[in-house]
Amino acid sequence: MPAASGTPPIAVVILAAGQGRRMNSLLPKVLQPLAGKPLLGHVLDCARQLFPAAIHVVHGHGGEAVKAAFGNDGDIDWVLQAEQRGTGHALMQAMPRIPDAHRVLVLYGDVPLVAVETLRRLVAAGGAEGLALLTAEVAEPHGYGRMMRDSGGRVVSIVEERDASDAQRAIREINTGLLAAPAAHLREWLLHLRADNAQREYYLTDVVGLAVERGIDVEAVAATSEAEIMGVNDKCQLADAEAALRHARARDLMIAGATLADPTRVDVRGDLSVGRDVYIDVNVVLLGRITLGDRVTIGPNCILRDATIGADTQVYANSLIEEAMVGEDCRVGPFARLRPGANLHPRVHVGNFVEVKNTEIGEASKANHLSYLGDATIGRGVNVGAGTITCNYDGINKWPTQIGDRAFIGSGSMLVAPVAIGPGATIGAGSTITAGAPADKLTLTRAKQVTIDAWTRPGRYAAEAKAAKVEDAMCAPGRPKPEN
Numbered sequence: 001m002p003a004a005s006g007t008p009p010i011a012v013v014i015l016a017a018g019q020g021r022r023m024n025s026l027l028p029k030v031l032q033p034l035a036g037k038p039l040l041g042h043v044l045d046c047a048r049q050l051f052p053a054a055i056h057v058v059h060g061h062g063g064e065a066v067k068a069a070f071g072n073d074g075d076i077d078w079v080l081q082a083e084q085r086g087t088g089h090a091l092m093q094a095m096p097r098i099p100d101a102h103r104v105l106v107l108y109g110d111v112p113l114v115a116v117e118t119l120r121r122l123v124a125a126g127g128a129e130g131l132a133l134l135t136a137e138v139a140e141p142h143g144y145g146r147m148m149r150d151s152g153g154r155v156v157s158i159v160e161e162r163d164a165s166d167a168q169r170a171i172r173e174i175n176t177g178l179l180a181a182p183a184a185h186l187r188e189w190l191l192h193l194r195a196d197n198a199q200r201e202y203y204l205t206d207v208v209g210l211a212v213e214r215g216i217d218v219e220a221v222a223a224t225s226e227a228e229i230m231g232v233n234d235k236c237q238l239a240d241a242e243a244a245l246r247h248a249r250a251r252d253l254m255i256a257g258a259t260l261a262d263p264t265r266v267d268v269r270g271d272l273s274v275g276r277d278v279y280i281d282v283n284v285v286l287l288g289r290i291t292l293g294d295r296v297t298i299g300p301n302c303i304l305r306d307a308t309i310g311a312d313t314q315v316y317a318n319s320l321i322e323e324a325m326v327g328e329d330c331r332v333g334p335f336a337r338l339r340p341g342a343n344l345h346p347r348v349h350v351g352n353f354v355e356v357k358n359t360e361i362g363e364a365s366k367a368n369h370l371s372y373l374g375d376a377t378i379g380r381g382v383n384v385g386a387g388t389i390t391c392n393y394d395g396i397n398k399w400p401t402q403i404g405d406r407a408f409i410g411s412g413s414m415l416v417a418p419v420a421i422g423p424g425a426t427i428g429a430g431s432t433i434t435a436g437a438p439a440d441k442l443t444l445t446r447a448k449q450v451t452i453d454a455w456t457r458p459g460r461y462a463a464e465a466k467a468a469k470v471e472d473a474m475c476a477p478g479r480p481k482p483e484n
């Protein structure tokens with residue numbers, strides 16, 4: 001969607017060159033993960049919703065790693081700030097790339113939660129010529145620049161924490177750092193910045209005083225919430241931002257109609273879409289793209305990544321579902337693992353300690369206990385007995401298994417792939433099937449059962465058995481001999 005006619009094109013500049021010393025981490029600050037996505041990724045995704053003419057990212061510290069992390073994003077213009085000499089200096093590096101007619105929107109790589117609606121208000125504020133600053137009243141202003149207003153209430157400057165007097169530090173209206181201004185004005189103001197402050201840096205915030213001197217309108221736009229303007233400088237603030245995001249996403253889910261057992265104990269780290277009357281129990285982590293159909297229930301301690309779950313399906317406790325499709329009215333878990341390529345048709349049951357990988361399971365088929373199903377195509381109405389394993393790997397290659405409709409696989413069977421089990425076939429328990437099994441017949445492999453009459457248990461066991469007069473036919477070959 002292009003900008004409406006009459007409004008200037010937007011050039012977004014994201015300042016992301018700082019070291020983030022306070023993180024005490026080898027990972028550059030803007031790559032620190034928030035809800036599974038780098039801080040900078042959050043800012044970029046928000047900026048893109050404005051459909052700007054360009055997105056310039058000023059990088060410097062850890063620059064190659066930062067660029068590599070977003071290597072596939074062709075819409076980013078990377079601007080190098082070789083030496084980090086302050087936020088004003090950072091913006092100066094990007095200005096040669098921006099035409100005079102653009103309105104510049106400055107975002108910070110370490111202010112990740114800002115809402116796109118707030119940015120729209122910021123860009124629109126101050127008219128065509130003015131400087132608009134995003135500000136907030138906060139309970140704990142420590143660390144932020146403070147807004148200075150004159151007796152008429154007009155903004156006149158911003159004073160950084162380190163340069164502030166005690167009286168100034170008591171002010172609770174703070175600068176979020178985000179601002180919008182015409183490129184032509186910014187270009188001129190930036191020429192006049194001086195590094196005569198406590199940090200010996202070129203402060204972007206000093207453009208406020210310059211705008212006031214030149215009689216340009218300076219407008220303070222109030223943020224909607226404290227959370228959206230949070231600056232993330234250390235691991236404590238990172239955890240605060242994570243909690244704020246968790247809270248916001250849990251609210252979105254509830255507003256969409258989902259019932260959450262405890263909104264503080266669900267983590268949505270991706271894009272989630274939910275149907276009606278979905279129920280999500282505690283300690284559920286949802287990653288990537290997830291779709292939950294109507295009336296889906298997710299039990300406690302489940303992890304889902306890139307999954308689609310059909311209506312009325314129940315996922316029981318402690319299940320892990322990744323890159324998988326689950327149809328309608330299925331039962332999954334407890335303790336089930338659906339790996340990439342698992343595709344469950346409607347009314348399938350996959351029970352405890354069952355692992356499914358790259359396998360399609362037809363309608364109403366069941367694998368309820370202790371199985372590995374890999375690279376298999378399973379028909380409808382199949383019963384896979386407990387302990388069945390598709391032996392799909394010969395050490396080098398993966399081989400497919402096919403199981404026809406209505407087949408019954410007895411417990412403890414090994415299906416050595418490549419192998420095909422015909423429709424309606426029955427496999428006797430404990431079979432190792434290497435040559436396939438015809439339709440509608442019983443196929444089994446079985447070693448002959450023997451009982452050795454002349455055998456007695458060695459050593460102490462034999463004595464104990466005798467004393468108790470227990471005639472126990474159970475064999476125990478290979479038991480370790482007692483010490484004496």
Ligand code: UD1
Binds near residue numbers: 081174
């Ligand atoms: C800045 C603001 C402060 C505001 C606060 C809000 C200035 C002088 N101060 O302080 O008024 O309250 O943000 O969070 O602007 N960066 C560069 N190159 C540099 C320096 C910084 O790209 O040379 C980037 C950083 O990577 C970061 C952002 O600019 O994303 C802010 O820098 P930071 O050092 O965190 O500024 P604050 O001290 O938080």
Ligand code: CA
Binds near residue numbers: 110232233
């Ligand atoms: Ca900061």
